[in-house]
Amino acid sequence: MGNYALSAQGRGQLKGFSQKIHKQVGVGAGEQFAVTPAQVQKLFEKAVEDGVPFLGKINANVAVTEKVGEKIGLFVSGLVAGRTDTSGSAERTARSLHSLEKFGYSLKQTNADVALKYSIIDQWKHVAGGKFAELYASAIRMAIANDRLRIGWYGTSAAATTDPVANPLGQDVNIGWFQKIRNEAPVQISDDEITIGVDGNYANLDAVVREMKDSIDPVFRNDPRLRVFIGSNLISLAENKFYAAGGDKPSEKRHLDGGRLLDTYGGLQAETPPFFPENAIMITFYSNLSIYRQEGTWRRTIIDNPKKDQIEDFNSFSEDYIVEDYRAIAVETNVVAYVPPAV
Numbered sequence: 001m002g003n004y005a006l007s008a009q010g011r012g013q014l015k016g017f018s019q020k021i022h023k024q025v026g027v028g029a030g031e032q033f034a035v036t037p038a039q040v041q042k043l044f045e046k047a048v049e050d051g052v053p054f055l056g057k058i059n060a061n062v063a064v065t066e067k068v069g070e071k072i073g074l075f076v077s078g079l080v081a082g083r084t085d086t087s088g089s090a091e092r093t094a095r096s097l098h099s100l101e102k103f104g105y106s107l108k109q110t111n112a113d114v115a116l117k118y119s120i121i122d123q124w125k126h127v128a129g130g131k132f133a134e135l136y137a138s139a140i141r142m143a144i145a146n147d148r149l150r151i152g153w154y155g156t157s158a159a160a161t162t163d164p165v166a167n168p169l170g171q172d173v174n175i176g177w178f179q180k181i182r183n184e185a186p187v188q189i190s191d192d193e194i195t196i197g198v199d200g201n202y203a204n205l206d207a208v209v210r211e212m213k214d215s216i217d218p219v220f221r222n223d224p225r226l227r228v229f230i231g232s233n234l235i236s237l238a239e240n241k242f243y244a245a246g247g248d249k250p251s252e253k254r255h256l257d258g259g260r261l262l263d264t265y266g267g268l269q270a271e272t273p274p275f276f277p278e279n280a281i282m283i284t285f286y287s288n289l290s291i292y293r294q295e296g297t298w299r300r301t302i303i304d305n306p307k308k309d310q311i312e313d314f315n316s317f318s319e320d321y322i323v324e325d326y327r328a329i330a331v332e333t334n335v336v337a338y339v340p341p342a343v
Helices: 008-025 037-050 118-123 129-154 177-184 205-213 232-246
Strands: 059-064 068-070 104-106 108-117 194-196 227-230 254-257 260-265 268-271 281-284 289-294 299-305 310-323 330-332 335-337
Touching (some): 008 129, 008 299, 104 310, 129 177, 129 310, 177 310, 194 205, 205 227, 205 232, 205 330, 227 260
Parallel strands (some): 059 289, 194 335, 227 268
Antiparallel strands (some): 227 281, 260 268, 281 330, 299 310
16 A cells, blocks of 8 residues: 555545546446547647647647548648639639648557546645546646647657656657658758857848748748747747847837737747747648547546555547648757857
8 A cells, every 4th residue: 555645535525526427427436438529629628728728729639530541631721713714625623722742640549647646636625526526637638738749849759668767758659740740841840950149050030930931832931820939948049139139128029919928030920839849940830730639539547546645547549740731831950059169
C-alpha cells in the first residue's frame, strides 16, 4: 500500500464521481469503456475554454472513419474564378477548392495515461459533487490538450515504446507538423542557422519574415488570414532591442485588437502558440494545421490504485498531425541572435 491516507471526505467524493461516470457508460468500476463522439467533442471544446485557445483556432478535432486515407482538404486553396467560351464544344469545368496532394494521413495509436495523486483529490474534497467532477475532468483535459500541442511541434517519430525521460516533449509519440514538412515538403522548412542583428544574415525579425513569406505560393501570399508564429525567445529579443532603442516610447509595432496586444512582423500578425519551439518561425494559416483522429476509437479506463496513492485515468485514441497544403507554409527552425566573433 501507499503512504498517503485519502480522507473520508475525499474518498466519498471520489466514490460518488466514479459511480456516476461508470453508470453513465454502463460498465463496472475499473472496466474499459468507449468515449462517445459527443463526449470527445465536448472534451476538445472544454480544453479550449480551459486555457488552450490555440486548439480552437486550428483544426484540432477532425474525425475520420479510416485509419489510413487521403487528406480531407479543410484548407481552401487556389483560384476558382475564370471563364470558358462555351459557344463551341468546350464546357465549363468546376475547380476543386482543396489541395489534391499525394500525401495522405496514417493514424497512430496514442496512449494518454494520467495519474492524479490522492493528495490532489483531497484538495478538492470540500467542493460540491458537480464541481469535483469538473475539477477532475479539467485536469485530465489539460494534460491531454497540452501534450497534443507539444507533439505537434516536437514530434519526430512514433516509437513502439516511448521514453518520456529521453523525450520529454513527446518527440517519439507521433510525427508532428514540423517533421511532416521535413518528410513530405522539405523545401518549405529549413533547419540551417540564420542570424539576426547588425552584421547578421538579417537585420531583424521583420526582414526574416518578409523573406520567408516569399516561400508561400503566390496564391496565398497576400491573404489577410496568413499568420506568423514566432518562438518566445525571438519575440523577447526583438522587444528588448526595441525598448533599448526607444526607451519609454510606445511601440509602433503593437496595436490593439479587441483589447489584446498583437505584434506584427513582416506585415503579418504574430503570436506564440503554447509550447512553440524557441528559435523557430512558422508562416501559415490556422486552418492549414490539423489533427485527425479516428472516430469511435477512443477508449478509457479509470482505476483507483491505492498501491500508488493515486487515481489512474487511461486513455487510448488514434491520431495524425496534418499540414493540409504545403504550398501555404514556410518554417525556419534555427533563428538566433548574431554574436560578433571575439576580437
